[in-house]
Amino acid sequence: MSPNILGDSSVKQWLEQRKEAAHRLKEALSKGEPQRWLDERKAFPSYTSSAPHSCKHCGKIVVELGDSSDVKWTSLDLPYNLPESVLVAREGCALYQMLVDCAFDSDLDEAKAAWRGEGDLSYSATFFPESLPMDSAHLLFTITAHLHDGSERKIDTVGLFIWALEGSPACVHVSTRPYELDYQSSRSTAWGRDCIEYCQLEHFACNWSHDGRGSKEFISTSSIPSRLLQLSSDGDENLHVQIIGRDMRHPINTHDVSHRGFAILSYCWGGSQPSQLTRKTITSASSYPAANLPKTIADAVWFTYKLGLEYLWIDSLCILQDDIEDKRREIPRMGKYYGDATVTICAASAETCSKGFLSNRLLTDDPFKYLFGPIQLSAKTKTGELGAIQIIKEPDYLNGHRQREPIVERGWTLQESLLSRRILVFSSDHLYFSCREANASCGGSEPVPRSRVMGMHESRVPGISTISSRQRISPALSTWDVVVEEYTQRQLGCFDDKLPAISAMAASLVSSAREERAQELRYCAGLMLDLQVDNKRWKGQLLWSVRQSASNIPEPSHYLSPSWSWASLQAPVLKGQSTFDDTGEADEIRLLDFGTQLEDASNPFGAVTGGFIKLWARTCLFSTIDRSSVNMLFTRDLVYSLSEEVEKRPSRYSLVVCPDTAEMEDIIASGGLDVLLVELITTRPRNRFSRFPCGLIVTQTEELAPETTCYKRIGIFEFMSAARSKSEDDEAVQKARAVFESGELRETGTRLWRTHAFLLTTILECPRGVTTIDSSDPVPDALMQDSQVPKTIPQPMDDGLASHLLGSVIPTNLTLVSTKQVPVKLGELPRLTILFCYPRTGAPGEAVKEEWNNTPGARGCTAEAGSYRDNFTSLKELGVDNIYGLSMQDTAYQKEVKGRLGLPYDILSDDKLEFVEAMKMPVFEWEGASLTKRCTLAIKSGKVVHVWYPVFPPDENPSEVAAWLKAIEQTG
Numbered sequence: 001m002s003p004n005i006l007g008d009s010s011v012k013q014w015l016e017q018r019k020e021a022a023h024r025l026k027e028a029l030s031k032g033e034p035q036r037w038l039d040e041r042k043a044f045p046s047y048t049s050s051a052p053h054s055c056k057h058c059g060k061i062v063v064e065l066g067d068s069s070d071v072k073w074t075s076l077d078l079p080y081n082l083p084e085s086v087l088v089a090r091e092g093c094a095l096y097q098m099l100v101d102c103a104f105d106s107d108l109d110e111a112k113a114a115w116r117g118e119g120d121l122s123y124s125a126t127f128f129p130e131s132l133p134m135d136s137a138h139l140l141f142t143i144t145a146h147l148h149d150g151s152e153r154k155i156d157t158v159g160l161f162i163w164a165l166e167g168s169p170a171c172v173h174v175s176t177r178p179y180e181l182d183y184q185s186s187r188s189t190a191w192g193r194d195c196i197e198y199c200q201l202e203h204f205a206c207n208w209s210h211d212g213r214g215s216k217e218f219i220s221t222s223s224i225p226s227r228l229l230q231l232s233s234d235g236d237e238n239l240h241v242q243i244i245g246r247d248m249r250h251p252i253n254t255h256d257v258s259h260r261g262f263a264i265l266s267y268c269w270g271g272s273q274p275s276q277l278t279r280k281t282i283t284s285a286s287s288y289p290a291a292n293l294p295k296t297i298a299d300a301v302w303f304t305y306k307l308g309l310e311y312l313w314i315d316s317l318c319i320l321q322d323d324i325e326d327k328r329r330e331i332p333r334m335g336k337y338y339g340d341a342t343v344t345i346c347a348a349s350a351e352t353c354s355k356g357f358l359s360n361r362l363l364t365d366d367p368f369k370y371l372f373g374p375i376q377l378s379a380k381t382k383t384g385e386l387g388a389i390q391i392i393k394e395p396d397y398l399n400g401h402r403q404r405e406p407i408v409e410r411g412w413t414l415q416e417s418l419l420s421r422r423i424l425v426f427s428s429d430h431l432y433f434s435c436r437e438a439n440a441s442c443g444g445s446e447p448v449p450r451s452r453v454m455g456m457h458e459s460r461v462p463g464i465s466t467i468s469s470r471q472r473i474s475p476a477l478s479t480w481d482v483v484v485e486e487y488t489q490r491q492l493g494c495f496d497d498k499l500p501a502i503s504a505m506a507a508s509l510v511s512s513a514r515e516e517r518a519q520e521l522r523y524c525a526g527l528m529l530d531l532q533v534d535n536k537r538w539k540g541q542l543l544w545s546v547r548q549s550a551s552n553i554p555e556p557s558h559y560l561s562p563s564w565s566w567a568s569l570q571a572p573v574l575k576g577q578s579t580f581d582d583t584g585e586a587d588e589i590r591l592l593d594f595g596t597q598l599e600d601a602s603n604p605f606g607a608v609t610g611g612f613i614k615l616w617a618r619t620c621l622f623s624t625i626d627r628s629s630v631n632m633l634f635t636r637d638l639v640y641s642l643s644e645e646v647e648k649r650p651s652r653y654s655l656v657v658c659p660d661t662a663e664m665e666d667i668i669a670s671g672g673l674d675v676l677l678v679e680l681i682t683t684r685p686r687n688r689f690s691r692f693p694c695g696l697i698v699t700q701t702e703e704l705a706p707e708t709t710c711y712k713r714i715g716i717f718e719f720m721s722a723a724r725s726k727s728e729d730d731e732a733v734q735k736a737r738a739v740f741e742s743g744e745l746r747e748t749g750t751r752l753w754r755t756h757a758f759l760l761t762t763i764l765e766c767p768r769g770v771t772t773i774d775s776s777d778p779v780p781d782a783l784m785q786d787s788q789v790p791k792t793i794p795q796p797m798d799d800g801l802a803s804h805l806l807g808s809v810i811p812t813n814l815t816l817v818s819t820k821q822v823p824v825k826l827g828e829l830p831r832l833t834i835l836f837c838y839p840r841t842g843a844p845g846e847a848v849k850e851e852w853n854n855t856p857g858a859r860g861c862t863a864e865a866g867s868y869r870d871n872f873t874s875l876k877e878l879g880v881d882n883i884y885g886l887s888m889q890d891t892a893y894q895k896e897v898k899g900r901l902g903l904p905y906d907i908l909s910d911d912k913l914e915f916v917e918a919m920k921m922p923v924f925e926w927e928g929a930s931l932t933k934r935c936t937l938a939i940k941s942g943k944v945v946h947v948w949y950p951v952f953p954p955d956e957n958p959s960e961v962a963a964w965l966k967a968i969e970q971t972g
Helices: 009-030 034-041 082-091 094-105 109-115 186-202 254-260 295-306 324-340 412-418 476-487 500-517 538-542 662-669 726-741 861-870 872-877 891-901 914-919 954-971
Strands: 062-064 075-077 119-128 138-147 152-163 227-233 239-245 263-266 311-313 343-346 372-380 386-393 422-426 431-435 438-441 521-524 527-530 590-598 608-616 619-621 631-634 654-659 675-681 694-701 710-720 762-764 816-818 833-837 882-887 906-909 923-926 929-932 935-940 943-948
Touching (some): 009 034, 009 082, 009 094, 062 075, 062 119, 082 094, 082 119, 094 138, 094 152, 109 119, 109 138, 109 152, 152 372, 186 295, 186 422, 186 431, 227 295, 254 929, 263 295, 263 324, 295 311, 295 343, 343 412, 412 476, 412 500, 476 500, 476 527, 500 521, 500 527, 500 891, 521 590, 527 538, 631 662, 654 662, 662 710, 675 710, 710 726, 861 891, 861 954, 882 929, 891 906, 935 954, 943 954
Parallel strands (some): 062 372, 263 311, 263 343, 343 422, 631 654, 882 906
Antiparallel strands (some): 119 138, 138 152, 227 239, 372 386, 422 431, 521 527, 619 675, 675 694, 694 710, 816 906, 833 935, 923 929, 935 943
């Protein structure tokens, strides 16, 4: 007969105390409270890989190892039953403490019966061999209840992963090792190189430049930064850096960078930079010791060099910090820099540029970072050799129990990680790798990149992740909402950077939505608007709310974004749901118009100087609401956490008011005549569920445009009810409807009726003016600047660099990608093809540099492309089978040009320089990059049969081709 173990009060008290402590620990983890978790964790024993738990009871266990080729996995029965396991657990055996805790925490009747003495428990362990990269070796412990009536039931299972110390015979079967604590060790640098190489060869989502596994990664020339740091060593491990590229003494060898790659640094500035590129320092020594740089930057130089990379991009040293034009040119390109760099070095643990992230670490393991273990057990290999393994359980794969790293407090670094294709994260605890498909750690259970399971978070370091393949197939608006919520929790050294610091991410999302989903999103000062017919998700973009106490959010000293944008406040926000619950026939709420004034016309995702939104909606004067029938609830908490507050008065429905700031709360509470509720979500029921109205709270302002009635946002509202029955719910819905349904929707122009019965709401707000866009306005000159060739541009001379092209043969294995994403082999096309090669087309609104105008043969690419468009039909009638444009810009850029100009032909991308190098095309250097000179080829059956070089004027080249075709036709 088994004893009733719980009859011993001291044993029961000991078990209850451990159970309560474990529950507190679990609660701290689930609520994301790192400091509390650490405090609770200290109630349990802690160990490290260098000082693991080991005792005479654990010493009785010998695990038989194997590998994945074994047909049957090995299992063993542990020697103790329930009474014995409780005894050794109280003696201090960590392994049996874990097993006893699990058994006591079970709610199963069979487990409770065993504790009462009506049965017993047994323990077994099964070894599962590794199958990397997906599965590391682990032990699965099983607890089974055996009752006196002969019945059995599995109570619980606990899985612990295994690692082996270097040199142990167990290493034959166990590849995983303890976490590497020294980031400067040869193991750390070799692991970093291996992860990058594995990702380059195995992950198509991370290396779109290759044709399949095993292909060499190639970086598009359009993604190579304007400046780079070139790293070198003097042979004594003394590293030197040299800034190369635009305005520097030495240009960038784009071919070398394209094939060898470059690293990029993401780090916390932590104030002004002691070393930065300015107009004054740009003339300094071309090469200087890396040791003279701030510690974080010097560490990045050292690790990059150890990775085998020669080039590194760092914003403070590669962008002119005192040149606004250089910043405007470089900031929009940062998305391509981070997106196409070989690897991002993320100095996550460094608070400032002077702290460093390599050598300032404690090289002793933290005993409190494990939930359980390490526990050392004996292990026998397949050949009978005896060694040792350690078993471990980490508290949280995603490391939510740890304090967030310093780098995630900085706003700029969010898009730096999101847009990266692969990252090496130097955290306070461990060295991690993350790419668009997989995660890995230097030590631990993921020694090689392991693909993430669908639905898992992006990284093992909270707040640092790439845009994974999972996110790329998620709704674009959902992705943007997640980004904004994370971004607004972070701080910016300069509030003026609110929109620029997330602009590259916004541009990337709009581009991917268009290219991958054929979805056209409109970006407007931080809002991502989907304006498809019958799509009402734009409402959710306006219904953001402040996530912390309004008293802690100051009224902005100056507005840099419209009040309807979350970017107008330095506060964490919760994005509204992308609503689509209104009945299509009944919902007449519409977004009529919107627009912004850009600080830099060439960057539609950057800072704004003005903006407006015009809505067609029902409104209600706040002062007219009958407070005797409506429970008015002002809150500084999230609406979704107010159910208990609303239920205090279950007989009435509540109007929940959420002001954006404390000052705005005072405006609303005063009940001024100019405060309006603007309904965005209707009150009509959907199916059998009722929807209560919610929307914006606005107040009239005349400081911006006195001649126009306009408003600024000061908060949001939502009607809520604590109805416990359908009749109560119906009554609450009717009362809510009465607030707005007395109003009739009616268009009244830009000036507003001063009664809530008829109102077209125009919400405008920005400090430096308001712009109304009219469709009758002429096209701005900025968009027409390159559609015509200026008469003053210099004519290029024949330098003889194309004399070898006539009669040359194009290699049949040379493949280029067209704007249709179709591979084109010019050498295999049998019929006549016209290929016009040009340097580059400019982006909409991009200012044309005078230096570009003065470069012979540079200006006129858009005009030439448009001329081939206009002459497309006539050239086809003259016998041309194919017309292609060709430049070194990437396909995504060319697709935008094709769509914008309405080109009926495709453009080929030679961003890998394959065509240029194979044919020895004439090129010239521009801002550190090689561009092809303007040249047109007539190709037939893979052979060049005519050459136009130089081409001038560019827009007359199609006429020259037509004249040649007519001459051929006349001569037969």
